[in-house]
Amino acid sequence: MKVISVTNLKGGVAKTTIVYNLAGVLAERKKRVLLIDMDYQANLTTLFEGEDAPFESGANIAKVLVESLPLASAIRETTISGVFLVPADIDLAALDSRFQNDLNAHFLLAELLDSVRDRFDIVLIDCPPNLLLGTRMALVASDAYLVPVGADRFSMRAAMHVQQVADNIRKRANRELKLLGIVMTRVQARRVTRDYVDLFRSRFTSKLLKTQIKERTAIQEAATHGVPITTYEPTGEGAEMFRALADEIKL
Numbered sequence: 001m002k003v004i005s006v007t008n009l010k011g012g013v014a015k016t017t018i019v020y021n022l023a024g025v026l027a028e029r030k031k032r033v034l035l036i037d038m039d040y041q042a043n044l045t046t047l048f049e050g051e052d053a054p055f056e057s058g059a060n061i062a063k064v065l066v067e068s069l070p071l072a073s074a075i076r077e078t079t080i081s082g083v084f085l086v087p088a089d090i091d092l093a094a095l096d097s098r099f100q101n102d103l104n105a106h107f108l109l110a111e112l113l114d115s116v117r118d119r120f121d122i123v124l125i126d127c128p129p130n131l132l133l134g135t136r137m138a139l140v141a142s143d144a145y146l147v148p149v150g151a152d153r154f155s156m157r158a159a160m161h162v163q164q165v166a167d168n169i170r171k172r173a174n175r176e177l178k179l180l181g182i183v184m185t186r187v188q189a190r191r192v193t194r195d196y197v198d199l200f201r202s203r204f205t206s207k208l209l210k211t212q213i214k215e216r217t218a219i220q221e222a223a224t225h226g227v228p229i230t231t232y233e234p235t236g237e238g239a240e241m242f243r244a245l246a247d248e249i250k251l
């Protein structure tokens with residue numbers, strides 16, 4: 001089982017979109033996938049919920065962490081074959097205050113994931129747009145992390161902060177943690193974007209992935225229809241971009 005966090009303290013850089021659509025690609029490849037929504041905004045959960053909000057009741061990652069429930073009790077089947085979800089809800093916002101001064105809390109998610117090691121090939125963790133306890137727990141539990149960035153100066157700074165936090169976690173808690181790469185998302189055909197791509201490449205060198213996720217309305221339309229792009233337009237450019245991303249990070 002390989003555990004991957006998708007993380008950036010910058011908001012709106014397509015973290016959730018990447019987790020959702022990579023799940024679509026992995027389902028095509030017959031992988032057994034577990035998605036964990038670590039964001040109190042619960043956007044990933046919402047993408048799977050549709051109209052009838054099936055995950056609103058019952059266990060979720062907040063309950064598991066705060067009330068020490070078994071992780072298995074919160075694993076739900078999704079509409080994508082082979083893909084399971086541990087949903088989030090707003091209670092996750094209380095995580096930091098709940099575990100104040102408890103350094104062992106950083107290891108909680110890693111321990112919980114150990115209990116499902118044989119059930120899944122890949123675990124993808126959708127992190128919130130901050131570097132607080134939820135994200136740190138995710139990085140301690142991960143083999144590797146992927147950092148989506150937009151073509152702007154704020155994303156550049158944010159990606160550097162993420163790397164610093166990950167470096168600390170590697171030193172203190174998880175020696176195996178690797179940077180899978182930095183992926184440019186929502187890329188538009190504009191001069192300023194090209195300039196930023198050059199800037200990112202000079203700063204992050206080979207860690208900047210070759211695959212770029214371009215801004216495409218079909219990606220938003222697919223989410224609105226409650227399916228990943230690989231289902232919505234299986235032969236379209238959008239699906240191909242996420243397949244290329246999965247290939248490049250060797251999923």
Ligand SMILES: Nc1ncnc2c1ncn2[C@@H]1O[C@H](COP(=O)(O)OP(=O)(O)OP(=O)(O)O)[C@@H](O)[C@H]1O
Nearest residue numbers: 011012013014015016017129186214215216219220
């Ligand atoms: N390649 C793309 N083309 C078009 N729209 C996109 C693309 N990627 C993401 N979006 C849209 O951009 C918005 C932000 O994406 P998303 O929610 O995945 O970002 P995020 O990093 O998870 O945000 P947050 O930090 O709030 O969790 C969403 O409305 C999403 O549908």
Ligand SMILES: [Mg+2]
Nearest residue numbers: 015016039043
């Ligand atoms: Mg998100």
